[in-house]
Amino acid sequence: MIDQQDYDAINIEKRDAIAILTLNRPERLNAVNGTMHSELTTLFRDIETDTDVRVAVLTGAGRGFCSGGDFGPDRDGQAARKSGLSMMQEARRIVDGILDFEKPLIAAVNGAAVGLGATIALLCDVVIAAKPAKFGDPHVKMGITAGDGGAVIWPLLVGVNRAKQLLMTGDLITADEAFDLGLVNEVVEEGQALPVALALAERLAAGPPYAIQSTKISVNKLIKELSNLVLPVSLAMEEISMTKEDHTEAVQAFQEKREPRFTGR
DSSP states (O other): OOOGGGOSSEEEEEETTEEEEEEOOGGGTTOBOHHHHHHHHHHHHHHHTOTTOSEEEEEESTTOSBOOBOOSTTOOTTSOOTTOSOHHHHHHHHHHHHHHOOSOEEEEEOSOEETHHHHHHHTSSEEEEETTOEEEOOGGGGTSOOTTTHHHHHHHHHOHHHHHHHHHHOOOEEHHHHHHHTSOSEEEOTTOHHHHHHHHHHHHHTSOHHHHHHHHHHHHHHHHHHHHHHHHHHHHHHHHHTTSHHHHHHHHHHHHTSOOOOOOO
């Protein structure tokens, strides 16, 4: 059974057979620091083994869903991790954890879903987005490879060429644009993402668990096959890109609120 005491950056609430999982760093738009990154590696396994839970809803605290990696001046993204794993080992476990999660997983995207935040949302089974939400994977704007799952899920949802354009530019798109591209299932009014997601969760929780879960498992085989092909390469390249001067420059520029000057080194 999942225990809130094991989680500092993610809030866990259970309502009957539904688990509401809230990324909880609202002061940073729920940016992923080292603590949250480690906790995401175990979150879905813990929910999987909780027999009280039939459906999970993932959302963000405050006005954001998840703004991606935390590149702020006080970031602890490179600090020692509670999992004892490297960043890239954790990244693999996060993606695998979502894809291996057999219970229905609904994303209630209340605000920006960026970088790893977009990957996490789009790997969910159903994505409900509020109108203020934006989606994008701007890894390249930080001088790093879009390696932690974006290269897996974006091409499946929008097609290869559109995915390459969005990943290579790092551009953000609106919730309505995301719907038109097939990234999200439904766009709702501001403040309604979680209520709509919970209504669907209640419907699924009342359904036949084996039939629903086995259907999801079957479909996820497609995503897992692509992930097993792409993710080891993209994560290895992302790790290399983090050693480049362009990445260092991008982080400094972000912290100094200026445009980066990339040199190709």
